[in-house]
Amino acid sequence: MTTITSHDVARLAGVSQPTVSRALRDDPRVSPATKEKVRKAARALNYVPSEVGRSLSTRSTRRIGVIVTDLTNPFYPHVVAPLHDELESLGYRMMLLTERSDEAVAEENLLDQSLDGVVLATATTDSRLPAQLDRRDIPYVFLNRDTGRAGDYASVVDNEGGGRLVAREIAALGHRRVAGVFGAANTTTGRERELGFRLALADEGIGLPEDGVVRGPFEYDTGYRALPRLLDAAQRPTAVFCGNDVVAVGVLNAARAAGLRVPEDLTVVGFDDLPMASWEVLRLTTVRHDLPELARQAARLLVRRITGDADSAGERLVLPTEFVPRGTHGRPSA
Structure with a gap:
């Protein structure tokens, strides 16, 4: 051969x-x-x-690790593919690292320093992995979620602005009994989307009672299990804002199981505009941002960190959002 x-x-x-x-x-x-x-x-x-020969001569492996601890979430395949393509165009090979936690990934894969850099796609605000990478002088960037602290290198979405968009649309439709199924409290995406939603509701004179709020992983089950609790609240909601589209699908199915009509009896709004959101069977009203560009700009930022061209004070690249009206929102029936 x-x-x-x-x-x-x-x-x-x-x-x-x-x-x-x-x-x-x-x-x-x-x-x-x-x-x-x-x-x-x-x-x-x-x-x-030959990565071996190249590493010996340049001390560079041209390999990038992408850490995803939640591969069951349909969100991540839609960012992994453009991330791979952008890294490849920049001369790097992508390695997908999957474990149940960031710490497990570090223990098993990063101690040998065989990577030029790392993309953290499922980071939480209490993760110890960024500090471990800093100690090993391994450049990294956050994708979608970051720590919310100054000095981060991150490619993120205007989550707070997206939450505000939803609140304004819901208020304009006449909803006054509103609920939210948000992401986990230790994620910036969960916190920021909730904050923007709350602030804009307050501007409209609408409260968000504590029994009208559920927080949990960005998963289908979170939405499916949340809706029955919200329907039993003192203020039964006519509109529910969900932390992402996957959670929204759970809420939609729970509404169907409860015999509710969407949007006649319940308005449901998601976030991310995953491709499935536009399916005719769902027609989910949601918040859109540029998913492929979210990944591509993370790849470019990481390479600039590796080559020493990034801002030493950190860079937080924020993509804008827009409201996408489809078939799951409408005026309250009562």
Whole structure:
């Protein structure tokens, strides 16, 4: 079996072997046109650079770890794919690291420092993993969730602004009995979406009673189990804002089980605008942001951290949100 080498790539691309090595490392001394020519040649020959040899010469593995502790959530496949593609275009290989907790991932996969950087996709505000990465001098960025502290490097969404959008739309429809099924209290996405929702409701003179609030993981079961509790509250809601689309699907199914009509008896609004939200069977009213760009800008930010081009004080890149009206919201019937 013939082994393809960087010399073969050099011959096909019409450049020198050192130029191939520099181009595949995304060396700034190589022009974009030459880099693209080399990459096309490498793809044509199915050439895979030797990570061992590269690591010895550059102390760089060109590998990025992506930590996801909740693969059952439909949200993450929609960010992992564009994240992979963007990292690949920047000359890095992605490794998906999955465990039940961030700490378990660190213990099993990061101690050998075989990664150039890490994307934290399911971080919580009380996670110890960022501090562990800092101690090992491993660059990292937060994707979707961060710690909420100054100095983070993160690609996130305007969660508070999205929560405000929902509250204003619900109030404009005439709802005054409102409930929320939010994310866990140790997630910035959960906290910020709830905060924006509460603040905008207050601006409209609408209260959010404590028995009208449920917090939990961003999972289907959270929504399904929450709705019966909310329906038994002193103030039975006519509208429910959900921390994400997956939770909203749980609420929708619980409403169907309870014999409620949506939106005639209950307005339900999600967050994220996952592709399934637009399915005809759901037609979920929700809050949209650019999921692929959320992932792509995380990849670019991490590479800038690795190369030393990121702001030393931290960078928090925030994507805007918009309200997407579909079929699960309407005026209260009573």
